[in-house]
Amino acid sequence: MIEAVNLTKIFRDKKRGEIFATKDVSFRVVPGEIYGLLGANGAGKTSTLRVLATLLAPSSGSAVIAGHDIVRAPEKVRAHVGFLAASTALYGRLTAREMITYFGRLNGMADAAIRARIKLLADELDMHEFLDRRCEKFSTGMKQKTSIARTLIHDPAVMIFDEPTLGLDVMTARAIVRFVRDCRARGKTVIYSTHVMSEVEKLCDRVGIIHDGRLCAEGTVGDLLTRTGETDLEEAFVKLAGIKEAA
Amino acid sequence: MNWRSIRTIYTKELRDLLRDKRTVRSMIVIPLIVMPALTFGVGKIATMVVSKARAETPSVMVLGGADSPDVITQLKKEAKINLVPEAADWAQQISDKKLRVAVRLPEKFEAGLKAGAAPTVTIYHYEGELKSGFAVGEMEKFFRGLSAQTAKERLAEHGLPATLVQPFETKRENVAPPEKVGGNTLGGILPYMIIILCFMGAVYPALDMTAGEKERGTMETLLCSPVNRVDIVLGKFLMVLTGSLSAMALSLLSMSVSFFLLGSMFGGRAAAVAGAAATSAPLPMIDPLGIFGVLAMVLPVAVLFSAVIFTVALFAKSFKEAQSYVQPMVFVIIMPAIIGMLPGIDLNARLALVPILNLSLVCKEMLSGVWHWNYIAIIFGSTCVYAGVALALAVRMFNREDVIFRT
Numbered sequence: 001m002i003e004a005v006n007l008t009k010i011f012r013d014k015k016r017g018e019i020f021a022t023k024d025v026s027f028r029v030v031p032g033e034i035y036g037l038l039g040a041n042g043a044g045k046t047s048t049l050r051v052l053a054t055l056l057a058p059s060s061g062s063a064v065i066a067g068h069d070i071v072r073a074p075e076k077v078r079a080h081v082g083f084l085a086a087s088t089a090l091y092g093r094l095t096a097r098e099m100i101t102y103f104g105r106l107n108g109m110a111d112a113a114i115r116a117r118i119k120l121l122a123d124e125l126d127m128h129e130f131l132d133r134r135c136e137k138f139s140t141g142m143k144q145k146t147s148i149a150r151t152l153i154h155d156p157a158v159m160i161f162d163e164p165t166l167g168l169d170v171m172t173a174r175a176i177v178r179f180v181r182d183c184r185a186r187g188k189t190v191i192y193s194t195h196v197m198s199e200v201e202k203l204c205d206r207v208g209i210i211h212d213g214r215l216c217a218e219g220t221v222g223d224l225l226t227r228t229g230e231t232d233l234e235e236a237f238v239k240l241a242g243i244k245e246a247a
Numbered sequence: 248m249n250w251r252s253i254r255t256i257y258t259k260e261l262r263d264l265l266r267d268k269r270t271v272r273s274m275i276v277i278p279l280i281v282m283p284a285l286t287f288g289v290g291k292i293a294t295m296v297v298s299k300a301r302a303e304t305p306s307v308m309v310l311g312g313a314d315s316p317d318v319i320t321q322l323k324k325e326a327k328i329n330l331v332p333e334a335a336d337w338a339q340q341i342s343d344k345k346l347r348v349a350v351r352l353p354e355k356f357e358a359g360l361k362a363g364a365a366p367t368v369t370i371y372h373y374e375g376e377l378k379s380g381f382a383v384g385e386m387e388k389f390f391r392g393l394s395a396q397t398a399k400e401r402l403a404e405h406g407l408p409a410t411l412v413q414p415f416e417t418k419r420e421n422v423a424p425p426e427k428v429g430g431n432t433l434g435g436i437l438p439y440m441i442i443i444l445c446f447m448g449a450v451y452p453a454l455d456m457t458a459g460e461k462e463r464g465t466m467e468t469l470l471c472s473p474v475n476r477v478d479i480v481l482g483k484f485l486m487v488l489t490g491s492l493s494a495m496a497l498s499l500l501s502m503s504v505s506f507f508l509l510g511s512m513f514g515g516r517a518a519a520v521a522g523a524a525a526t527s528a529p530l531p532m533i534d535p536l537g538i539f540g541v542l543a544m545v546l547p548v549a550v551l552f553s554a555v556i557f558t559v560a561l562f563a564k565s566f567k568e569a570q571s572y573v574q575p576m577v578f579v580i581i582m583p584a585i586i587g588m589l590p591g592i593d594l595n596a597r598l599a600l601v602p603i604l605n606l607s608l609v610c611k612e613m614l615s616g617v618w619h620w621n622y623i624a625i626i627f628g629s630t631c632v633y634a635g636v637a638l639a640l641a642v643r644m645f646n647r648e649d650v651i652f653r654t
């Protein structure tokens with residue numbers, strides 16, 4: 001369960017002054033649900049998700065994740081969260097097994113439990129062939145699988161995905177989408193950010209449209225279409241985000 | 248603080264770094280091979296240059312002296328110099344190092360000596376040039392001899408004993424124990440080397456584990472784990488410290504082994520030379536307890552270096568940027584280390600508070616077997632405080648979002 005209340009993140013930049021990357025954002029995601037965060041580049045998706053994953057501290061507002069407050073108990077929050085982003089890389093000089101084991105240990109797991117869990121994940125993700133090879137030589141698909149196994153090693157209740165298909169080829173991207181659905185099927189709480197309309201249509205139970213740090217609209221894809229009287233999500237998105245297009 | 252997390256991070260960093268060729272080079276190969284090779288190489292070359300300069304018979308030109316044939320004959324007989332004919336451009340020749348020295352004999356020099364006058368002989372030389380210096384030494388020795396000889400003759404003429412002008416003799420003898428002589432010579436260079444090595448050993452791991460991780464995108468991955476950030480800093484910091492200390496320990500080890508091998512190669516001679524005078528000895532003796540003292544004093548300095556480099560490198564976005572911050576720091580480190588090597592600068596209460604310089608100075612003393620416990624306590628204590636502050640700063644830096652997620 002994710003419950004964000006008036007979440008705000010302000011960056012102070014020398015040139016641009018105060019930047020409201022996330023402004024008064026409130027939403028709820030329940031177990032077994034995929035919540036999509038749809039927004040253009042610079043809309044504030046990454047900042048919002050980083051605040052939820054406690055990588056950044058909120059400037060104001062708060063959120064409760066899996067029963068823990070992100071401000072008061074960030075370590076407990078991280079123990080129940082799997083965070084996967086295009087920017088979370090692997091240690092190139094470690095093998096996939098070492099990488100996953102490292103994160104198991106950082107999560108306080110015993111070595112026997114880690115071994116059993118790696119066996120399970122490697123079966124599911126079909127990783128056995130490259131489990132003992134160094135990550136630096138991996139293809140993007142192998143890297144992505146290893147990253148997924150890294151986020152799942154401690155079997156978190158909440159999964160946070162920040163544009164996980166960014167820069168991936170079609171087949172790897174499809175595998176990720178399948179995997180996200182899988183997480184929902186297992187009753188995990190999933191939040192998924194993207195700027196790709198088709199991913200939202202395929203994946204998300206509910207969508208939040210974010211623009212300039214504000215959550216402009218929320219609902220199922222169907223809701224959003226009827227509300228705007230559009231048949232195409234992209235058109236609906238532009239209307240709901242209040243984007244004024246130059247003629 | 249959770250020791251299990253710290254250990255997990257430390258072990259992972261150790262494995263990760265040992266798999267990197269660049270780390271292995273900076274932490275193991277360079278200290279083990281390059282440092283001793285460099286030290287011995289430079290020492291060897293210096294000795295060779297000096298003995299070659301000594302072996303050379305310097306060319307000397309006499310200006311004037313046509314009316315002093317006896318002196319010229321004596322100079323010609325002198326085996327240690329090579330007399331060359333007078334030339335007008337003698338000053339230029341000295342500057343060009345073709346001629347080592349020129350000696351001006353005043354007019355009627357010999358006649359003046361016989362008549363009881365006190366003429367002046369001028370030696371023209373190249374200030375600060377080694378070979379010219381040796382030639383000056385030879386000429387001064389010659390003219391001192393001539394002067395003494397003349398004095399004797401004059402006294403004999405008057406029927407007076409030679410002891411009239413030389414009432415007593417002086418001679419010098421070293422009473423400082425050999426380890427003090429060794430401590431004074433080696434005491435300057437050894438702490439300097441240790442300081443540099445501690446610094447160098449820390450640089451690569453620190454940069455790789457901070458800016459390097461940010462650049463490669465693994466820092467964000469690591470921050471996703473539930474581990475407390477203080478534990479992450481400590482795990483990484485301990486690895487930097489390991490790099491610093493191992494670089495130092497390995498190079499000291501390989502240098503002692505080389506010293507030992509050299510010593511057994513030269514056999515008894517080395518021991519005798521070492522005992523006699525440490526000036527040209529391959530094996531200056533030092534107080535063995537002093538070595539342990541130095542190692543103990545170096546520990547907080549290594550902590551200080553590790554924490555400072557870690558903090559600075561953390562701020563950088565990329566490995567390259569971090570390098571550009573750390574490189575100027577080398578000068579900041581080298582300056583006090585060099586000042587500590589200068590003769591005549593001794594430890595006092597104020598200098599004991601200056602980091603690095605105080606280490607350099609106290610090491611010189613400890614290696615000579617001098618233990619000023621009050622200074623040692625001040626230095627150890629103050630350096631621990633500096634190190635603690637630097638480490639606290641590293642933790643604070645790591646907790647700053649604008650540093651970790653700097654774009």
Ligand SMILES: Nc1ncnc2c1ncn2[C@@H]1O[C@H](COP(=O)(O)OP(=O)(O)O)[C@@H](O)[C@H]1O
Nearest residue numbers: 011013019021040041042043044045046047652
């Ligand atoms: N560390 C930072 N410092 C300053 N500004 C930032 C920082 N991170 C993000 N921003 C700014 O915040 C806004 C939102 O960025 P971000 O959350 O990355 O958006 P998105 O992920 O939707 O592309 C952008 O204007 C971005 O430039």
Ligand SMILES: [Mg+2]
Nearest residue numbers: 045046047163
């Ligand atoms: Mg983003």
